[in-house]
């Protein structure tokens with residue numbers, strides 16, 4: 367920048383409308399621990415599901431008691447290995463039948479010696495790995511980078527204990543996906559904003575007027591944050607202590623936001639506690655998929671009578687349609703507001719003016735800015751039998767025959 371250049375006041379929002387800035391943003395986020403799915407999606411050996419990490423298609427697969435992740439791109443000629451959302455089976459590409467082992471190494475290559483002049487081991491073609499770590503039933507992943515050395519536990523900080531307590535279940539939760547024609551960050555912002563309730567949700571959250579500031583508490587947990595309904599200033603401290611010693615039981619409407627794109631809501635309906643796990647998956651600058659999982663809060667019931675347990679089972683069966691109708695309505699209202707905002711996202715020219723009920727947006731944006739400044743991901747290593755200048759062993763692929 368020259369001495370007199372004007373500050374770039376729109377830089378923070380450019381990825382919300384500009385495809386190149388969006389691609390850069392997603393590449394940077396590929397090295398941040400990101401929720402990919404749940405262990406309940408892959409209970410059996412060789413179960414797999416497809417996910418998105420940093421704007422790239424990846425898949426996660428169970429191998430016995432190990433969970434591994436790879437970029438969903440064949441090393442031969444870059445075809446997707448997984449073409450559905452989930453399934454079960456070995457890693458075999460549908461284009462020429464290259465087969466990979468649990469380390470992502472191509473070990474089964476049809477006519478390898480004849481066509482490539484060496485064995486699969488000598489060729490050494492590998493899938494790009496995704497680092498995997500779990501917390502409760504949540505599976506997180508990131509692309510390896512030399513500077514990204516934090517473990518998932520370190521990355522989540524005290525939030526690790528909270529996820530471990532709230533996302534802990536062996537049977538698959540109910541799930542729902544909602545598509546929005548708006549940027550993922552705008553959708554995440556609206557979840558960090560308690561000021562919009564009257565204007566955007568006049569018949570639900572906002573029907574009683576503006577939220578009274580002294581009835582809620584916001585807490586910052588490193589890169590993450592929390593909303594607690596209530597007035598206890600140290601409620602988060604006691605919750606973390608209880609999660610640590612296993613005595614936590616749900617209390618109060620609470621929302622936890624984990625950078626970059628996960629929200630966990632603890633809510634009470636018909637005298638029972640439930641968890642909504644939501645993820646905002648960036649598809650394009652102006653398109654987002656909101657994935658939602660819903661399940662009863664994973665804690666022993668306080669009322670253990672047969673009647674109470676019958677009511678709980680009845681509710682677990684009948685609750686989803688009612689809850690989905692409510693959640694769909696609220697998220698659609700949020701999405702409509704963000705879709706309106708998206709029409710002028712390219713005109714953003716300055717910083718937003720944030721009030722106290724939007725404080726968590728500023729926290730989120732601080733973390734986002736840090737993530738954007740991290741060194742970029744290094745390119746994946748070449749196969750050992752392939753030269754770095756391009757081309758493979760059997761047929762040259764040079765500038766002349768491109």
Ligand code: FES
Pocket residue numbers: 440441442443444445459460461462463464
């Ligand atoms: S592209 Fe996968 S085997 Fe050829």
Ligand SMILES: [Fe+2]
Pocket residue numbers: 556557562566567696700
């Ligand atoms: Fe909202």
